[in-house]
Amino acid sequence: MLYTVKEVSELAHVTIKTLHHYHKIGLLLPREVSEAGYRMYGQWELERLQEILFYKELDFSLEQIGELLAENVDRTAILAEQHRLMQSRQKRLTQLIITLEASLAAAKNGGTMNQADMFKGFGSEAEWREALEAQNQHLKENYGYDLAEQPIDVPKMNEQAAEAVRFMKGAAACLREGRRHDGPEVAQLIAEHLAFLQAHGHAIQPDDYAAQSRFFLGDDFHRSMLEAQQVGLAYYLCLAAEAYAAGSGSN
Amino acid sequence: MLYTVKEVSELAHVTIKTLHHYHKIGLLLPREVSEAGYRMYGQWELERLQEILFYKELDFSLEQIGELLAENVDRTAILAEQHRLMQSRQKRLTQLIITLEASLAAAKNGGTMNQADMFKGFGSEAEWREALEAQNQHLKENYGYDLAEQPIDVPKMNEQAAEAVRFMKGAAACLREGRRHDGPEVAQLIAEHLAFLQAHGHAIQPDDYAAQSRFFLGDDFHRSMLEAQQVGLAYYLCLAAEAYAAGSGSN
């Protein structure tokens, strides 16, 4: 039993153009070609087509699929390589989605934010205000809380932004390295962070900080920012802050 | 101060070809073009280029970027649309990785292309379910080998181990994908996990599970196991379990 291009295209849900293409690049040859030049496919070709489509679903290129379907080939290695590729692609995609969410949150409040803007220093108070505007709007709208009335000290803000980034990076490193959330390394980091904040006019106690970290978990804007730095960081920091507060309260 | 293509390409880490291209399609016009036809860019153009590159990172097409950078445009809607697109892409990618793992497992065990037969007629949900099944099978076997030396009920342990691994992978995916720890996806996972445990003779309540997750944080063995699966998972799960217990307790 032989099938015409139309029949194959309907059986396998591909277009005739695709069959032409696979013929041209030698990936799927018809069993025979009639005198009039009509392509005729047999059962074996249909099965091969299924395999081609299967690997195509896995995002292999047609060239790779040709190799995969060849004989005497290390399929395991090719599949493993593809697995690695897809995992890195997924990682990137996740970062991208997190960044999108942060941008979306900023755009909703009328600002434009790119990640670079987020932590770079600014030259003037106006610039800082502008950068913080999105965040303020977000807080005000969702939580009835307004930060905007306080005056902004430019160098101080830059310094604080830098310190915040340093702290976040340090905490992310601890998390990646498997340090306990209630361990000494993280406690040290938090202690330094709180000391810095206190030295810069924020009367923040361990309990306040723990509450703030817990609040960040539920707030898309802040959670996205932390998760963009390192997957899991928002959760780690919350638990670490609570452990720190508990520790400093009882001692 | 004007910059040549070479200078811009080095400042912004793009190729000169890219600048030519953006000029041709009208996305980034030089501030001026010299008599000899040299493209010269100013500060404003550099900033616009940064924005272009930022949106390019978010996988927007150049055409979309042009629209995004136009005035009087609903950036929020475009970003939201892109967010939806990326999430569906991520969903597909996750399925794809799972299928790849199953294929890889089959290939390692000497199964050649009959593995592909398993997923033949792809596109239907039933096939993807089959893919997941194969994946579970593989994990069960591997975990079974590890535990085989201990005097335990191997088939039963295998089944439970497989379920545990599946749960862990699901939770890790949620974490990576930025799902809230108190969101519906994770709650669903935990509910299923607890239902499975209860059906297998463990009288475990949401509160017990939350306590257990909290205990895992302090236990190096369990914490390492979770963190090996995905950085931050132990902390995420603990907070998710507590949120779940709080939710199921109050309702």
Place this chain on the structure above:
DNA sequence: GTAAAGCCTCCCCTAAGAGGAGGGTCAAGA
């Protein structure tokens, strides 16, 4: 015999540039 459906090949098109040919321009050193 004729019309409709089906098939063929050939050509151009896509997105975002990469690579290169062939030729003009600029600045520095001899």
Place this chain on the structure above:
DNA sequence: TCTTGACCCTCCTCTTAGGGGAGGCTTTAC
């Protein structure tokens, strides 16, 4: 002033996996 080398230009072709269509055969049904 000449030359050399770096830099720049435009124009052309190429990449993936086919899509769209033109123009022209072939097969099938009535």
